[in-house]
Amino acid sequence: MIRFTFHSLCGTIASTMIDNTITREEAQHFYDRLGVRHDLAEWYEGQAKVHALELLDLHPGQRVLNVGVGTGKEHIHIQDAITPGGRAIGLDLSPVMLDLTRARTGAQLCKADACALPFVASSFDRLFSSYLIDLIPLADIPALLADFRRVLKPGGRMALVSLTEGVDLPSRTVVAMWKTAYALRPSACGGCRPLQLAALVCQAGFCQISRHVVVQMGFPSEVVVATR
Numbered sequence: 113m114i115r116f117t118f119h120s121l122c123g124t125i126a127s128t129m130i131d132n133t134i135t136r137e138e139a140q141h142f143y144d145r146l147g148v149r150h151d152l153a154e155w156y157e158g159q160a161k162v163h164a165l166e167l168l169d170l171h172p173g174q175r176v177l178n179v180g181v182g183t184g185k186e187h188i189h190i191q192d193a194i195t196p197g198g199r200a201i202g203l204d205l206s207p208v209m210l211d212l213t214r215a216r217t218g219a220q221l222c223k224a225d226a227c228a229l230p231f232v233a234s235s236f237d238r239l240f241s242s243y244l245i246d247l248i249p250l251a252d253i254p255a256l257l258a259d260f261r262r263v264l265k266p267g268g269r270m271a272l273v274s275l276t277e278g279v280d281l282p283s284r285t286v287v288a289m290w291k292t293a294y295a296l297r298p299s300a301c302g303g304c305r306p307l308q309l310a311a312l313v314c315q316a317g318f319c320q321i322s323r324h325v326v327v328q329m330g331f332p333s334e335v336v337v338a339t340r
């Protein structure tokens with residue numbers, strides 16, 4: 113694993129980000145069909161998520177929201193870290209993903225759109241979301257981040273993981289190939305395209321923002337951690 117740390121996070125929003133992605137219906141259909149095979153992505157995504165969970169600073173008794181919970185791999189870790197007394201809720205659009213997480217964790221789950229969180233303000237101490245915002249149209253991301261901030265308690269912490277731009281020759285090459293495939297058929301990439309989220313997180317009113325890029329097998333992932 114190679115890890116890069118970045119400073120000056122609240123600059124201009126990268127103009128190179130791809131605006132559109134697959135629709136909610138296409139996303140649900142894709143992840144319903146993919147099911148447990150999604151776990152194969154761990155060989156290039158796993159280390160970034162481990163890093164994000166370390167930075168999330170989980171403790172027993174906390175309430176945690178995991179947005180785009182997928183097959184539940186990270187949810188097991190979150191549940192363990194907040195036991196005893198904590199509560200972790202997993203949210204996803206895909207009934208198949210929710211069934212997989214339920215079978216793995218027995219957790220409380222919620223079928224909903226990440227862009228319309230069905231929770232009252234200040235409900236959670238922590239919010240985790242990995243490779244979900246990559247699937248959200250650029251125009252919807254400011255409102256989504258505002259909603260993430262709304263459901264966090266003051267002082268609550270959020271960790272986001274997403275595909276990002278390359279930071280060295282191997283990762284730039286991988287991203288160039290990924291973008292070519294994405295331009296031909298976004299669904300071939302699961303709707304995920306590279307993002308650079310730190311400036312948007314800053315604009316949404318979060319503070320204490322850190323940004324790291326973790327490169328695993330040439331695949332670059334951005335880990336953005338921020339506080340409400």
Ligand SMILES: C[S@@+](CC[C@H](N)C(=O)[O-])C[C@H]1O[C@@H](n2cnc3c(N)ncnc32)[C@H](O)[C@@H]1O
Nearest residue numbers: 139143180181182204205206209225226242243
């Ligand atoms: C790339 S997978 C990531 C899953 C998991 N977080 C991980 O890192 O392995 C994206 C997940 O987000 C869900 N998803 C996609 N769009 C969504 C939306 N608008 N609202 C809620 N979940 C969504 C998909 O069903 C899928 O489970």
